[in-house]
Amino acid sequence: MDKSIGTLLLLLSLLSIHTVCEGFALAPVELAPIPCNDKAVEKLSRLAATYINEDRNDGYKFALNRIANVHLHAQGPAGNVYYLDLDVLETKCHISSPKPWKRCDVRPFMETQIAGNCNTTILHTPEGYSYLYSYECTLVPDPPEKLQQTCPTCPLLLPVDSLQAVNAARLTLASYKRQSMLGAGLGVKKITRAAAQAVPVKASFVEYTVQECPEGVTEKGTCQRLTIESDTETAGFCAGSVHGEVHPEVHVACEMLKVQNVDILRPVQPQGHDLPQDPVIPTFPPVIDDPVNDPQPVPFDPTLPPVVEPAPIDPMPTQPLPFDPAVVLNPSNPLSSSSSESAEGLGNRQQPPSAADPFDSSSEEIGGPVALRPPFNFRYQRPDRKRRQALMENTPSHNPIFLSDFPSGPSPFRSCPGPSRYTTV
Structure with a gap:
């Protein structure tokens, strides 16, 4: 009896250990370095520089100089966490300038360059979104002794x-x-x-x-x-x-960076004499030759073309020419119509139109009757999306894990650190 109880307790302990191991199997993959010339890493590094410049509110904008080191913390359905060690340089654009950092000039060494390093943590979700989780930048100006050796007259x-x-x-x-x-x-x-x-x-x-x-x-x-x-x-x-x-x-x-409270947009008002609102067109009286107030006849100019008299109107009515109406309604189907945009022979036009597709209507032309429109209570029936919403609600949520200490250490890849984009002293 005691042996059976001991066996049962041993089985329970093994089952609990197996359950704990299954729980640890769902833990994130171990942190690993990755190459600095990876396309995804380069894109995330430029994005990280943009996020850092947008978050800061004092100083000058940073420009990405090179990628020093990268670590990847893959976390399965929660996405990937990238730890980017980036080298940056101070630009001549103030942080409040609307110009992007890629278009800003890096401060030259004659003006004492300020270089630094930013430890950046970015989460990249499986849906393709990137988020700046944290960053810490340290900047150091060039030593004045080093600048004096290169340029003794520089400020x-x-x-x-x-x-x-x-x-x-x-x-x-x-x-x-x-x-x-x-x-x-x-x-x-x-x-x-x-x-x-x-x-x-x-x-x-x-x-x-x-x-x-x-x-x-x-x-x-x-x-x-x-x-x-x-x-x-x-x-x-x-x-x-x-x-x-x-x-x-x-x-x-x-x-x-913003419009000042200066009255420079108000239109200039006219000064001096009051101008008339409507222009006055001068008129001249006709020339009178006799007291009977008969106007003088206009002299004939042989250089002018002769005046063509309009043709007299024939009182007999004329028969109108047959024409093809723009839209012909089908008495059997009041909502169907046929268009006459195709070039057909005169004999084909006089034939009665055939029944057309109810959706093939062209009643916007002038000269023909207008087809009937849909009723006013017509409403578009949207498809049922309850099934898709249920799938989204049942999707489990995964929370990523971020390290408290930024990973450091030399990278085993030859691509790290990456090439510098700017020349420094």
Whole structure:
């Protein structure tokens, strides 16, 4: 008896272990690296750069430089999770610019390039949709010592809150206000980049965003006070430079991202004398030769062609020519009609029309009777879709699993890292 109970317990334990193993069999496939030159990987990498630029709200847009490493976490019916290690470069387009990152110019090394790396996680579903699950980007500018060795006269980066950067932004924005009607009420919102050089001429370079200032601007060029009714969104992006100290030479270029509150679209109203509404056509009285008010006859000009008199109308009625009507109705079937667009002989036209297909009707021509239309209560009967909806409702849902730590390590494939799209120092 004890032996049978022990055997039963052993069978139950084996059954439970088998059930647990079946549960683990449904777990995702183990993480594996894949080549960096795979077509699907290249497409997802470009899509990831687009998603990252759309999600960010500060700084400059990133351009994809190369694919450093890729890991695939296949999860069966839940789809595939891609872990993309991407190298990016900073462009000259602000993040609020509507231009796509593929059309933005990468900042050259003379202006201190900023390169970085983005760890991106993307889910690709079996239906063909891709979703950005997470990303983390780290950017590092080129060291100034390295830039000085390559280009000794190139400008070096400055802190964006330095006095030199603030003065350069104020001078360039004031110059833009004098040149353009759109910058009358603008103020500096945020300085995004600043640089300076000492040789051959002392110069400052600054880039900043602008916004509308309904309450005026301060001495630094920023808004005096922002109210709830005022527009606090970014109105544009400006880049300028100041060369010299005594009589500085200022250059500035701004890209307006929205229409300002400037009255430039109102049509110009006419000024001065009131113009008549309807034009007056001058008339001249006829020439009178005698007191009887008889008009002078028009002299005959032999160069003009002779006037042709119309032919007299014959009082006898004429028989109308036989014609083929556009649409002929069939008395036996009031909804059927036949069209006479084909070129037939005169003898064939006089024959009575044959019964046509009820759906072959052409009653839009002029000159013939119009065929009867469907009744007003006619409604299109949609097919029953309950069966398809039931299948969609019964489809089980699968939730993907994302790793908490981004996978790292060298790739066994020779295609990783991929080739660089841009040249760096």
